[in-house]
Amino acid sequence: MLKFNIDKTDCMGCAACYSVCPIHCISMIPDEEGFLYPIASDACINCKLCEKVCPIKNPIKETSYIQTAYAAVAKDYTIWKRSASGGAFSEIIRHWADEETLIVGAAWDGFRVHHIGVLGFENISPLCKSKYVSSAIEDTFIDIQKHLCSGKKAVFSGCPCQVDGLRHFLVKDYENLLTIDLICHGQGSPLVFLECLKVIGEQLGEEVISYEFRTKRKIIEEDYLSKITTKSKSYYIAKDPYLQLFLSQDILRPACGDNCRYRDACRPGDLTIADCRGLTTIFPDLRGCKRNYSTIVCNTEKGKTVVDNLYKTMIIRKYSLEDVIKYNPLFATQTLASKDRESFFNDFINKPHDTILEKTKLLVERRINIKTLIKTYIPDFLLRFINRMIRREYSNIVLK
Ligand SMILES: Cc1cc2nc3c(=O)[nH]c(=O)nc-3n(C[C@H](O)[C@H](O)[C@H](O)COP(=O)(O)OP(=O)(O)OC[C@H]3O[C@@H](n4cnc5c(N)ncnc54)[C@H](O)[C@@H]3O)c2cc1C
Ligand code: SF4
Ligand code: SF4
Ligand code: SF4
The missing domain is CATH 3.40.640 (Aspartate Aminotransferase; domain 2)
Structure with missing residues (x-):
């Protein structure tokens, strides 16, 4: 009854086991970090189908196709x-x-x-x-x-x-x-995301009502620009607290x-x-x-x-x-693992709000109202200059 993959590094939450269970006795339940893991109920009939479909237990076979x-x-x-x-x-x-x-x-x-x-x-x-x-x-x-x-x-x-x-x-x-x-x-952790939205809302002075990753705007050729909307305004923010944590691999x-x-x-x-x-x-x-x-x-x-x-x-x-x-x-290759993951979640589980504040840079310093800037019709050469300055300012975090 789903006794395999005890270690959390051995479960990607892919839900193959959940999907295959013939008596639907597996539920995908969030842990204290917000990630879903399969849990089987006492109704399990020990058919082991869940183990047979788990990709960790049965890894991919090589193919000879020339990519x-x-x-x-x-x-x-x-x-x-x-x-x-x-x-x-x-x-x-x-x-x-x-x-x-x-x-x-x-x-x-x-x-x-x-x-x-x-x-x-x-x-x-x-x-x-x-x-x-x-x-x-x-x-x-x-x-x-x-x-x-x-x-x-x-x-x-x-x-x-x-x-x-x-x-x-x-x-x-x-x-x-x-x-x-x-x-x-x-x-990234869904629980950390929700907590970050609360912190972002506090910093903007209003509750966040919608969030969009990877917005495209001419003003900054920034890969990770989010559109964050509160009741009265939309903000375009480069590397808000959630993205800072996501890109650092801690969450x-x-x-x-x-x-x-x-x-x-x-x-x-x-x-x-x-x-x-x-x-x-x-x-x-x-x-x-x-x-x-x-x-x-x-x-x-x-x-x-x-x-x-x-x-x-x-x-x-x-x-x-x-x-x-x-x-x-x-x-095709591994990167360095996060050094702070364990300490981040130890703190986050006890004090979610304070941990986000402690581990991220303040948003208010990074706020950019793109609409107002665009309305000023900045000429292209100036745009490129501003672009370079902004990219330099945010170059401290890159996706590796
Ligand atoms: C969690 C995550 C991590 C990524 N990491 C990298 C990276 O390190 N390097 C890199 O080059 N590219 C990465 N990508 C891919 C990149 O962000 C774009 O999705 C990709 O370039 C395709 O963009 P597109 O313009 O073709 O289509 P888009 O329309 O942007 O593609 C959307 C596709 O992404 C899928 N998708 C969106 N969110 C999720 C999610 N949470 N889980 C599963 N699927 C999702 C959707 O099902 C859809 O098929 C990542 C994507 C995700 C979702
Ligand atoms: S890094 Fe991506 S592919 Fe690898 S386990 Fe995590 S979600 Fe799955
Ligand atoms: S062993 Fe069979 S019944 Fe039990 S959880 Fe796995 S798939 Fe479901
Ligand atoms: S099939 Fe394996 S990796 Fe996928 S959710 Fe189930 S236990 Fe986790």
Whole structure:
């Protein structure tokens, strides 16, 4: 009865065990850090199916497929704007899905993140953009299985461990399923996120009513600009307290960071998408380009077939897998583990509010009202100067 994976570094919360249990006696319950773990009730009949589908117990097998990598950006400005990087996710769906395709990805539910399913390309906007908070899989694996068995197509998009969880749950390969994984820094704690919102609200003088990661604004070419809305105003904030903690790795799930099993070029998805790092070094003629690009890596023939169609709606350039690894090393190598994770959560569990205040820089000093700035019609050369100054100010935290 789910006695395996006792150590928390051995559970990614992928929910494959929860989804497979024939008598539905497993619940996904949050621990004191806010991450979900499976707990079985006394009704367990000891069939061991949960153990059989666990990706940690049954790791990925190597494949011999020769991967290819691309830098890509959507031609359609609206698609690019609503995406974290170049809009690869949306464009992949546009070319793979029909009206009856079930597309499953991470969406907001208030300030919680969970996986949901929508039908067809027209309905995918809630799934777009990164939400750097751990997402609950809920019953989406079961929904995908039903959909595939009825002969219709499905797409699943998420962190590599979630994609691997789905593959293990499904047991066999389905020609009508497309899977998309990410180059993954890790899942942030949902509880820390909620506490940070309270602190941000206090610092702005009003309760936060909505939050969006990776907003795109001309004024700062900042990768991690969040749009935070209170009752009376919207603020564009570079590296607010939550992002400071997320990027420092202190608030990741124990199975993430240095313990992650998916920092490996052998990927669980048909396609891997990510931020295209090192773009203008790899392609110097793109210097001055106003849009950020996605990286797309094809891991299977099925993935390659989709990418072959993307040329119609994306600007695409092939580049080497070596450069993907060089400029975005999380694709294939480990990073240093967080040194402060344990002490952070020891303090956070006892004094959540004070710990956030203690461990993060004050927001008020970093507040920028973009709307007002844009309204002043700053000329381009001045914009570039301000841009450089702001980037210098915030360069103390980078995603490694
Ligand atoms: C937790 C997390 C960590 C990441 N770490 C890195 C990194 O270290 N380096 C890097 O290059 N890229 C990282 N990415 C990927 C990057 O942020 C973009 O998602 C990627 O560049 C694709 O952007 P896009 O423009 O193609 O599409 P978008 O429309 O931005 O892509 C959205 C996709 O991301 C998925 N997604 C969003 N939030 C979550 C979530 N909480 N859990 C699971 N899936 C989610 C959605 O299901 C959707 O499919 C990370 C993404 C997430 C979610
Ligand atoms: S052993 Fe079987 S019944 Fe028990 S929790 Fe696992 S899947 Fe469910
Ligand atoms: S199947 Fe996933 S959620 Fe279940 S124990 Fe294994 S890693 Fe954890
Ligand atoms: S870092 Fe690894 S374990 Fe953590 S969410 Fe990403 S793929 Fe899963």
